[in-house]
Amino acid sequence: MSARAESARAGLVEHTIRPLAVGTGRLRDGAVAMGWAEVQKLRHDHLDIFTRSVQPLLWLFIFGTALQRNRTLSGGFHDYRAYLVPGIMAQAALFIAIFFGLGVIWERDVGQLQRLLATPIPRLGIVLGKATGAGIRAFVQGLVLLIVVAVTALSIRWNVLDIVGVFVLLLLGTAGFACLSMILASLVRTRERFMGIGQLVVMPLFFASSALYPIAIMPAWLQVVARVNPLSYEVHGMRELLLGISAGGWLWLDFLVVGSFFAVAAIVAAKTYPRAIL
Amino acid sequence: MTQLAAVEEQRSTVLVDRLVVRFGDVEAVRGISFAIDEGEVFGLLGPNGAGKTTAIRVLTTLLRPTEGRAFVAGHDVVDEGLAVRQAIGYVPQAISIDGALTARENLEFYGRVTGVPRRERRERIDQAVEAMALGSFLDRLGRTLSGGMLRRLEIATAVLKRPEVLFLDEPTVGLDPTARRVVWDRLELLREEAGTTMLVTTHQMEEAERQCDRIAIMDLGEIAALGTARRLREQFDAESLEDVFTAATGGRLEEGGSFRDVRASRKRTSRLG
Numbered sequence: 397m398s399a400r401a402e403s404a405r406a407g408l409v410e411h412t413i414r415p416l417a418v419g420t421g422r423l424r425d426g427a428v429a430m431g432w433a434e435v436q437k438l439r440h441d442h443l444d445i446f447t448r449s450v451q452p453l454l455w456l457f458i459f460g461t462a463l464q465r466n467r468t469l470s471g472g473f474h475d476y477r478a479y480l481v482p483g484i485m486a487q488a489a490l491f492i493a494i495f496f497g498l499g500v501i502w503e504r505d506v507g508q509l510q511r512l513l514a515t516p517i518p519r520l521g522i523v524l525g526k527a528t529g530a531g532i533r534a535f536v537q538g539l540v541l542l543i544v545v546a547v548t549a550l551s552i553r554w555n556v557l558d559i560v561g562v563f564v565l566l567l568l569g570t571a572g573f574a575c576l577s578m579i580l581a582s583l584v585r586t587r588e589r590f591m592g593i594g595q596l597v598v599m600p601l602f603f604a605s606s607a608l609y610p611i612a613i614m615p616a617w618l619q620v621v622a623r624v625n626p627l628s629y630e631v632h633g634m635r636e637l638l639l640g641i642s643a644g645g646w647l648w649l650d651f652l653v654v655g656s657f658f659a660v661a662a663i664v665a666a667k668t669y670p671r672a673i674l
Numbered sequence: 675m676t677q678l679a680a681v682e683e684q685r686s687t688v689l690v691d692r693l694v695v696r697f698g699d700v701e702a703v704r705g706i707s708f709a710i711d712e713g714e715v716f717g718l719l720g721p722n723g724a725g726k727t728t729a730i731r732v733l734t735t736l737l738r739p740t741e742g743r744a745f746v747a748g749h750d751v752v753d754e755g756l757a758v759r760q761a762i763g764y765v766p767q768a769i770s771i772d773g774a775l776t777a778r779e780n781l782e783f784y785g786r787v788t789g790v791p792r793r794e795r796r797e798r799i800d801q802a803v804e805a806m807a808l809g810s811f812l813d814r815l816g817r818t819l820s821g822g823m824l825r826r827l828e829i830a831t832a833v834l835k836r837p838e839v840l841f842l843d844e845p846t847v848g849l850d851p852t853a854r855r856v857v858w859d860r861l862e863l864l865r866e867e868a869g870t871t872m873l874v875t876t877h878q879m880e881e882a883e884r885q886c887d888r889i890a891i892m893d894l895g896e897i898a899a900l901g902t903a904r905r906l907r908e909q910f911d912a913e914s915l916e917d918v919f920t921a922a923t924g925g926r927l928e929e930g931g932s933f934r935d936v937r938a939s940r941k942r943t944s945r946l947g
Contacts, residue, residue, distance in 0.1 A: 422789070429786035437774040440815060507768025514734040514764040514841075515787045516756060670736070 423524065426517030430525025434532050445533065449540045452488040456480055456541075457548075471610035473641055478550045482562070482634035483607030485541050486627060489534035489566055493573035494598045496530045497581030500669070501590055513670055520666040523575060527662060530574035531567040538566050551639075558637040565637075568654045569630035573601075575661035582668040606631045610643050626657040687712045687747060687839055687871040688733065694741035695728050702728040704895035705742065710888075713865060715872045717886030719879075721923055724892040726875045727767060730841050733873070734764045747838045760789065763837035765828050767844050767875075773817030777808055777827050780816055784831035795834075802830040805860045822853035829857055836868040843875050858885055879915040889915070891922045898922040 438445060460477035463469055470479035503509040512522055542559070545552060580597065584590045602608075604618055605627040611619050622628045633650030636642045686709035695703040703725040710716040718726045731737040733746055735755040744751045747761035771780050781802065785795045803809055806826040811819060819827065825845065832840060840861075846854045858881075864870050876882050882889055883903040891899040891906075899906055899922040903915050912918045 425789070426787060429783060432786070433772065433775060433779070433783050436776075436779050437772075440774060440776075505768070506773075507766040507770040508772060510731075510734075510736060510766045510768070511764060511770035512787070513736055514759055514762065515784075516760040516789050517787050518756070 422516060423518055423521040426515075426521030427524040427528050429517075430522070431528035431532060434529030438533065438536065445536050445540065448488070448492070448533075449537055449544075451491075452484045452537070452541055453544060455484045455487070456544075460484075468613060469609045471612070471641070471643060473639065475551050478545075478552050478639060479635070480608070481541070481545055481550060481552060482638050483605075483631050485538050485562075485566060486569060486631045486634060487602055487607050488537050488541070489530075489570040490573055490598060490601060490627060492533050492537065493530045493570045494577045494594050494601075496526065496574045497577035497579075497594070498587055498590055500526070500578055500581040501584070501587050505587075518666075519669060520662065523578060523662050523665045523669055524571075526578060527571035527574045527658070531571045534566055534570035535563060538563065553638060553640055561637045562634045565630050565633045565651065565654055568651075568658045569626065572626060572654065572658035572661045575658065575665040578665040579661065579668050582665075582671045601625060601627050606635075606643065612643060626654055629653040686710060686745075687714075688716070688873060689745040690729070690733070690742070691744065692742040693729065693732060693739050693744055695725070695732060695737065696740045702895055703732070703739075706892070706895070706897050707742075708890055708897060708900060710871055710873060712871055713869045714887045715861075715865065715874060715885055717882040717889040718873060718875045718892060719877070719882055719889060719919060720875075720892035720898075724923075725895040726892055727843060729892070730764075730843055730873065730875065733758075734762060734841055735759055761838040763788070763832040763835065763840040763870075765832045765840075765842045765845055767847070769824055769828070771816040771819075771824055771827055771831070773815065776813050776815055777819065777823075778812045780827060781808075781831055781834065785834050788835045790835045798834050798836075802834055805863060806830040807856060821848045822850060825849055826853065826856060829860060833860070833864050833870075836864065837870060838868075839871045839873070840864070841873050844877065845874065846876065846878065846881060854881070861885075879919060883915045891919060893923040 456477060460480045464476045466476060467473075470476040473479045500509065503512070513519070517525070546554075576597075577594070580593055581590060584593060600621075604614075604621040605625045606622065607627060611622045611628060614622060629650040632643060632645060633647055633654070636647050636650070688708075688710035690706055690708050692705045692707055693703055694701065694705050706725075706729065708716075718729065720726050728737065732739050733744055733751060735751050735758050738752060746758045749757040749761065751758050772783065775783060778799075781799045782795070785799060790798055803812065806829060808823075808827060808830060811823055816824070816827070825848070829842075829845060832842075842861075845861075846857055849857065861872065865872065874882075874886065886903070888900070888902055889906060890897050899909065899918065901909065906915065906918045906922075907913070910918045910921045912921060
C-alpha cells in the first residue's frame with residue numbers, strides 16, 4: 397500500500413473511531429457523574445434508605461408469615477418467606493424505579509432538567525445516569541434486605557456468585573423500570589397525574605408477575621400477561637439463584653429478557669426524555 | 675440562508691436567521707434575526723411571553739426551530755447540537771442547583787457533566803469559589819442556601835468550563851445590589867479572561883443599560899428594537915431605556931405566560947427573594 401493510501405486509510409480509521417471513542421467516553425462520564433451525585437445524595441439522606449426498607453420487611457415478615465404454611469403459593473417450596481425474598485426485593489426496587497420519573501418532573505419544574513439537557517452529555521448518558529441512580533438505591537435497599545434475611549436465618553443459598561448474579565438482575569431490572577418511568581414522565585405535565593399513572597403501572601406489573609406466587613397458579617389469560625412482564629423474568633432469575641428453584645425456563649433467558657428490556661427502555665427514554673421540558 | 679446571514683456567520687459567535695418557533699397554532703417566535711459578535715454582552719429584553727426564553731431554548735439546543743436557522747460558536751443548533759452544547763454555558767431562569775447536594779458537590783457535578791478536564795477541575799473550582807465568594811457555604815446543602823448564594827453558585831457552575839458563549843436567563847432576579855455586583859464582576863472577569871460572549875435576558879433596565887453592549891427588545895415574538903442603549907434612546911426619542919421599552923412594546927399590560935409559568939415564576943421569586 398502506498399504511503400498516501402496508508403495515510404488516507406489511517407485518517408479514515410481515525411475519522412471513524414475517534415468520534416465513537418469520544419461519544420462513548422462522554423456517555424460513560426455522564427453516567428458516572430450522575431451515579432456519583434446519587435451516591436452523595438444517599439450519603440446526605442441515609443435515613444431514607446432505612447425508612448424505605450420498612451415496607452419490604454413488612455411484606456416479608458407479616459404477609460409472608462401469615463401465608464407461611466401455604467405450599468401452593470410457594471410452588472411447593474418449604475418456606476414461603478424465603479420464597480418471597482426475591483419477589484419482595486424486586487418489588488421494592490420497582491417502587492423506587494417507577495417513581496423515579498417524579499424526580500424528572502420535579503427537575504423540569506425547578507430548571508435542573510433544562511440545564512442538564514444543555515450540557516454535552518448525550519441524552520442516552522443522562523438516561524443511563526438516572527437509571528444508575530435508581531440502581532444504586534435499589535442495590536443499597538436489596539443489601540439491607542439480605543442482611544435482615546441473614547440475621548433471621550431464612551433458608552436461602554449464600555453463594556457469592558449467585559448473590560452477584562441476583563444484584564446484576566436487580567440492577568438491570570431497576571434501571572429498565574426507571575427508564576420506563578422517565579418515558580411516562582415525559583408524557584405527563586404534572587406530578588399529581590404522574591402519581592396516578594405510576595400507580596396504574598406499578599400494581600399490574602407487581603401482581604401480574606411471579607413476585608408473590610408462581611405463574612402456574614394464575615388463570616390462562618393472566619399467565620400470558622405475566623409472561624410478557626419483565627418483572628417475572630427478573631424474579632424468576634433471582635429465585636433460581638437465591639433458592640435454587642425454577643418454574644421452568646432458563647436462567648440465561650431471564651438475564652436476556654431483563655437486559656433487553658433495559659436496553660430498549662433506555663433507547664426510547666433517551667428519545668422521549670427531552671420532551672419533558674416542553 | 676440570506677447572503678447577509680452567510681457573511682455574518684463568518685464573524686458572529688451567535689447568528690439567528692429568520693427564526694420561527696410554533697407550538698401548534700401559537701407562534702412564539704416570528705422570524706427573528708440578529709447576530710452577536712465575539713466577546714459581546716447582548717441583552718434580550720421584553721415582556722413575559724415575548725419569546726425570549728423560547729429563543730434561548732433554541733440557541734441552547736433544547737428546542738428545534740420550526741423555520742429558520744441559528745448558529746452558535748460556528749455550529750448549527752439543529753445539525754450540530756452536541757458541538758453547540760460543548761461550546762456553551764447556560765443558566766436558566768429557574769433554579770438549576772441540586773438542592774440535595776452541597777455547594778461543593780454541585781460544582782464538582784457540573785464540572786464533570788460540562789466536560790472540564792479532570793486535572794484542571796480542582797483548580798477551576800477553587801477559582802470559582804474565590805471569585806463568587808462561595809467559601810462560607812461550600813459544605814451546605816443547596817436547599818438550605820439563600821437566593822443570593824444560589825444564584826452565585828449557579829453562575830459559578832456555569833463558568834467552570836469557560837464557555838465560548840454563555841446564556842443567562844434573568845441571572846440577577848431576586849438579588850440585592852451587592853450580590854448583583856458580585857455576579858456582574860465575575861462575568862466581566864470571564865469576558866476578559868476567556869473572551870466569552872454573553873446573551874442575557876433581564877427585566878432590570880438600568881442593569882441592561884450598564885452591562886450590555888447591545889440590546890434587542892422582543893415583543894410578541896418579534897424584535898421590536900435593536901441597537902446600543904444610546905442608539906435606542908435616540909431612535910425612540912426617549913430619556914431612559916424604560917421609556918424605550920414601553921414605546922417599543924406599545925405600552926400594553928403583559929398578557930403572556932401560562933398558569934404553570936406564573937406559578938413557577940412566583941415560587942422562584944419567593945425562593946430567591
